[in-house]
Amino acid sequence: MRPEHWIYTVPLRLRSLFRQKAVEQELAEELGYHVERKTEEYLAKGLSAEEAREAATREFGGVEQAKEECRDTRKMNWYQDLGKDLSYALRVLRKSPGFAAMAVFTLALGIGGNATIFSLVEGILLRQPPYPHPERVVMIWEKRVHENELTNPVSPADYLDWQKQSQNFSSMAALSYTPADLTGGAEPLRVPGATVGAEFFDVLGVHPALGRFFEPSEEQPGSNFAAVLSYGLWQSRFGGDPQIVGQAIRVNGKSATVIGVLPEDFRFPYNKVELWMPLTIGGEFAVIRGSHFLNVFARLKPGVSLLQAQAEMVGIAGRLEKQNPGVNRGHGASVLPLREELVRDIRPALNVVGLAVGFVLLIACANIANLFLARGIRRQREIALRQAVGASRWRLVRQMLVESLLIAALAGTAGCMPTVWGISGLADLLRQGGWEAPVPEFRLNGAVVAFLAVVSLGSSLLTGLMPALTSSQLDVVTALKGEGTFSRLFGSSHRLRAALLISEVMLSTVLLIGASLLLRTFFELRAVTPGFHGDRVMALPVFLNSQRHADPQRRVAFFEELMSRVASMPGVESAGGIDILPMSGEDSRTRITIENRAPSPNEPTRAHHRIVTPGYFATMDIPLQAGRTIQDSDTPTSPPVAVINETAAQKYWPEQSAVGKRFKVGGQTAWREIVGVVGDVKEAGLAEEVKPVMYLPLPQDPTSWWNVVVRTQRDPSDVGTALKSEVQAIDKDQPVGALVILNKLVSDSIASQKINLLLVGLFAGVALVLAAGIYSVMAFAFAQRTPEIGIRMALGANENDVLRLVLGQGAKLAGAGLALGMIAALGLTRLMRSLLFGVSATDPLTFVGVTVLLTVVALAACYIPARKAMRVDPLVALRYE
């Protein structure tokens, strides 16, 4: 029964809150009217105007006081009721501290867990990057549908055409990541850098803290080399020198002028770029259409929608495809908001984890609702009494809601602590796990606290409302007399309890299935061999900048000398080198042309491209399967050769030996002969498919990028320093990168799967514990059935009958929950598909396994109270009240 007086009182109370002045005026007017009428009466009796008014006022007995009391009646109702309910709730909870503690604890865990995940979601998905109107900043990618590549980098010629032909962007700029070697002055240092178009900072909407940003004239090759520093670099390497603008520094062997410094709060989300240089793609670069390495950023013009921009770019790309039929075949374009870039990879994981933790909260709420319900049944006499003396049902429900609100408020406050721990734990976990995207600073901020409050409120309603409504709906007289079997009194509450138990089992089922799938994924991944042995293998990156080592043969000579020095270092078992390490996140690939074979019209013939020295395969322990590996005899003057991996051999020369076959690399004119086939290496990661790879000898394909790979005899801690000194013995100004441990690369490549498993597994574990807490609820439930059980036993039912009765009921409920859970899981696990490896989202083994597990748990949870029920002495049961 909804009290209709709400229609009157709520507007009243709102009015006294918000229109106080009007209400005061009315009060004065109302009492004034009364005094006037009184005055008139006295006038009529013959007093003078003055005396009449005096008498009237005196009789009133203090107008101001009366006004005050009227005001009090308004306030009193509101606070008074709430205060009464609150103190009552406190008393009630204090009487059953065990229940209160358990409820608060359970709910705090659920709320805290959700708040932690929410803070992650908020930091990644919701918080906007710190630019003006960040939603208008987009990235434009090349899209190759038939190759399933939706975010491919762009070639310079395409980019320039895009820039010329598009109308929907107020600014557009390209970016290419390049490390920057800073020399001259202090120690040589390599920092992450980027070359960007002049409009880049306009796209983002950033203003310099010092100096200025690039001008279009600085994009032309041959102009004075300008550089912009990040705030951090300015402070750390240049001491925050206020005169830094205009100073010359040495970058990549060239002299550069510092023209500006970025503000301290500038964040470029993808890489911690410290040094920005102008992108020079004028001149000869402008016509390159086959080489794709640019990231394109743009800002939408005001009033232009993303869809409009997308449509325009698709049109432009189509035109370019027609104009450049060979090179641009199948190249479309896609426009994505900047934030997409950051979240794209982790959105499925976030969805799954968010759902999982939400389930945990729901299970906790169901548990507590059940407990409230059970308590409501125990308190039936108290409830009946209060109704008998006139409390309306609404008041009782409200009072019980205050109880659940109190518990939820306590739980929400208590939940702050696990949230704080959870957040820092999660941040550590992500960082250690080699999270690729930078970990956003997520912390207990206003949004998270607000979320905590909202979730607490929601939980209190969820846990308290139904039990309150159900408990207060009873037959007062019968309840007072303490008669009647419980099921007759509380039919609807039994149904509610059954529904709660079924939903708990259902949610737990889904969670357990999800966790099991992730567990199997993890084990499948761990069983995958990377194709090499990484024990005691380390690598040091060295990048030779093109200025100092312009001549390719000089670069080769440098690396070859380096390799021979390293190979003879004490403690080094074997050494080799490669330009791109496996699982490093970097890649290079080109088209190849196979001898005596026409290029296939639809799928380009490609291989991934690596450059090695002879010791590499031995150092990494990659098996040779046919022919020979790269040798010292492969020089610039000897015939061009290549070693390919097994996948390439199978793909391009199936059923034959690939050794002796020939192919051309990219646009080169010379045919290369395949001299050997080696085992596959999981270049892209343990979970990724192996692609065809070709390994070319360093002298025949000079490179500036290099990784010195060594396998040491023991695990020395100073390998890095030793390698570095070898490098600097050749050239004291040559910077090196950070030491890489191969095994860490391998484990980092499955870091995200590990994290997923940990999180979801944690939640599933909690869910299982809570669901096993069904036992405690079952215990209540069957304790309530004790009189029935006693009667049945008195009437001749033996222990087994009782056991069957109890187990049967429990099994029915659990079975319904399981069935529903299976159906829900079948639908929901497809959300997880991108997180799985080696196991399908509807893997039957997992489903069956979880069924068995939960059935066992459910039956055990029923069994214990069933045994207690069995042991009940019928006489005691009958006397039970």
Place this chain on the structure above:
Amino acid sequence: MSKPADLVQGTLDLLLLKIVALEPLNGFAISVRLKQVSGDILQVSDGSLYPALHKLEQEGWITAEWRASENNRRAKYYSLTRRGGKQLEKEADNWNRLSAAISQVVRIKEA
């Protein structure tokens, strides 16, 4: 003339509800009518009248409306709500039971 303080707690509410049930009235008229229908025995002091009326309004038992009174001035007229009617019934019942019980006790003849 019995002062309101002598009345059992809560009967003021009962009286006010009943008066307003008969016809919508403003505060002044209510006090006059109460005096009238009780034969001058029951009077409520001005100072306690309005707080009581406001409390009844907050409970949702009476509702108020500003109207023009006989002499064309504005006054706040109170009328009974449906819920107020139920409350009136309840309180009247209670009162009857109470007063019957008291009368019964008082009528006991000394042995």
